[in-house]
Amino acid sequence: MKRTEIRQLFAAPESFDGAEVTVCGWVRTIRDSKAIGFIELNDGSAFKNLQIILETEKVSNFAEIVKLNVGSAICVRGRVILTPQAKQPLEVHADEVVLEGASTPDYPLQKKRHTLEFLRSIAHLRPRTNTFEAVFRVRSVAAYAIHRFFNERGFVYAHTPLITGSDCEGAGEMFRVTTLDPKNPPLTEDGAVDFAQDFFGKATGLTVSGQLEGECMAMAFGKIYTFGPTFRAENSNTARHAAEFWMIEPEIAFADLADNMELAEDMIKYVLSYVLEQCPQEMAFFNSFYDKGLIERLDGIISSDFGHITYTEAIEILEKAKDQFQYPVYWGCDLQTEHERYLTEQVMKRPVFVTDYPKEIKAFYMRLNDDRKTVAAVDLLVPGIGEIIGGSQREERLDVLLSRMGELGLDPADYSWYLDLRRYGGTKHAGYGLGFERLIMYMTGISNIRDVLPFPRTTGSAEY
């Protein structure tokens, strides 16, 4: 008999009234009282468990089944009984229970509260807990929402490379990718490592951004986005940094900073709405157990207009409150998380785009403003997190770009293909990067990036 998923039962209880079904899943709890047993069964298709009722008279292996350890896998054939008065809309009365795979008394996920720290040490099992079932389903649904959003708007999904021959953006330290002998690498006559003998014939690393390649695609398709893994070899052991994370990077041609912000605002609202609609139980769970104001805050963001201030205005506001901050505030400083959160939480009380940063603290490819001091950069700050999106209008003027590269000591020969985009039909264009894990943390109230990545990679840790 074909297996029925628990989500199908919960989606249309009436249509299963009295039906015989086979459900398969893992035992979350089990108890028995005399001749009757109760199993909470979870099959991962629905957040909520299905209640299974066993009677000793009907289920031939009753005694064996009610002694099963938590975590065991079973298949149950039985009848669906609607229970409109109960919390659950239905239950299944078992006629037959088949043990698929037993568990043991030392199963680490016994029915009690575990700390997130402990669960990190069993990342291969933690998706079987309420918290991580909810986190990783929200992650999956949010990823799908991203693809839907861009697809509905006609964007082309571009797979930019992960292994790269140059640290083009200088956005962070890179991991080296190599097949050279780690102990005795080949050397050149000068005694340097001879990367010409490495797999790709040169030194390569893991990308910190697909943006520059994304721009190539945008100059053909007009509107593209990337969504893939990105890397930082930074020794920052914080709750917000992972060495491997996923990033979304749209790039739009014939577009300026205002178009860029409009796209970012639409995207954030779309993803939040989609997840709230598709994952009501998971979101209610986070709202109850991780962040009491979560759903109200997300609803507020969906219905609000995001704020807009310039960096210069932001500095003026922050200077008035500088006693509250650990880091100094002055025109030209990089905004710290404490500054960002003050602006979005205390001042604007909603997400806010901060634009037009000093060119000295931003990347070479950002478009120089007419004041020649600032660039058309934008960061989106959100309550509870700080920066969630960073973007800019790109410098499309070849002469200005070359001059900026000269100021920064970048060799144009290393970027000839990137400069070609300005030589041959360059256009006004813009884009941004969204750290996917930051978005998931924001949506779930989970405060450590290690708990929104299935198998996190951080300084000193690459288990599984």
Add this chain to the structure above:
Amino acid sequence: MKRTEIRQLFAAPESFDGAEVTVCGWVRTIRDSKAIGFIELNDGSAFKNLQIILETEKVSNFAEIVKLNVGSAICVRGRVILTPQAKQPLEVHADEVVLEGASTPDYPLQKKRHTLEFLRSIAHLRPRTNTFEAVFRVRSVAAYAIHRFFNERGFVYAHTPLITGSDCEGAGEMFRVTTLDPKNPPLTEDGAVDFAQDFFGKATGLTVSGQLEGECMAMAFGKIYTFGPTFRAENSNTARHAAEFWMIEPEIAFADLADNMELAEDMIKYVLSYVLEQCPQEMAFFNSFYDKGLIERLDGIISSDFGHITYTEAIEILEKAKDQFQYPVYWGCDLQTEHERYLTEQVMKRPVFVTDYPKEIKAFYMRLNDDRKTVAAVDLLVPGIGEIIGGSQREERLDVLLSRMGELGLDPADYSWYLDLRRYGGTKHAGYGLGFERLIMYMTGISNIRDVLPFPRTTGSAEY
């Protein structure tokens, strides 16, 4: 005035009849005759170009515009005129043309045929050609189809890690990922490289498969899939191998090899149907210029039932035709592409699942059949390519798995988390891997993997 995309015009020509629009894009061709100019404009939103008509009397910078080089970016304000008698459903009569970014006479994509080899050398510009605009749009649409397919069926999208601490599958040679000094790495007392001092505190590499981690997720969610980059440090300079490619790996619990094949067949048919429906112009282009029988073959696959034979049956068939092959055929041999293509093209004349391979030529985690000689493995062979999918039912019996690992000299301690999946509620389960680039090659008739990856990474080459 808000920009209109060319795809919007082509999607509903009548609704734009006589309307004033602004279109922005890149000049594909330009010609003029006396007082009238013709521009074929492409903005990447539609495969077909939009015809722009310029009259010297109306467009003030007519003389400048008609002298533009191919590849220039322009914005055109004008009126939509329906042309039901012409090949194109409409054209735009310009009132104003603004130059966004000029091109030059040395623009590499002049109006003539270029070889795919030449275009590979300008990968940053090639998306502006018909072939690569079609390839990368099909790639994007196929990726979306994959996500839609699994999402509609309730699969959770799992992001498995790319940096990994162990070559668990042994599926291929790995790239090392490191931040150690390449020339003078720290050494242990024994004189070996001290990977304890590396970024992750151990030796790490780039994953060859997310399957084992995917199994962890499937043992919680029941049905999951991965879709992400995968790596092989293999020195194979062929038209079918890249060092970095994208792979789809679904994993299903409470499922056997038959369920696995059903899923794979449904998925292939879904993606082909979706792409044929969404990209009719691109597919017609491939059918005309790359593979005359393409659409007919794909339609045939959608409407056919895939064949099923065992490896043992396949060997019997191949032995009868062994004179045709370069490689020897015998029970126990690994099937070569020539064998695979003979089976699917000459014998079955449709896609065929080959199952139950000798355990010696397959991975340790594949489920041992009752004959104890073969395992529940499956490869899907398709005409024109050979193997496109490889999968198996997984060994869920702890004792059998441990015994297989012992035969192969694998240390159970290295796989304790993987073995836990059998200790705690293990279930019958199965999954497969689909190389995304192989699928794109199959759908487009493009025969070199370097031409379906935007920025391919192959032995000796990691440009851009």
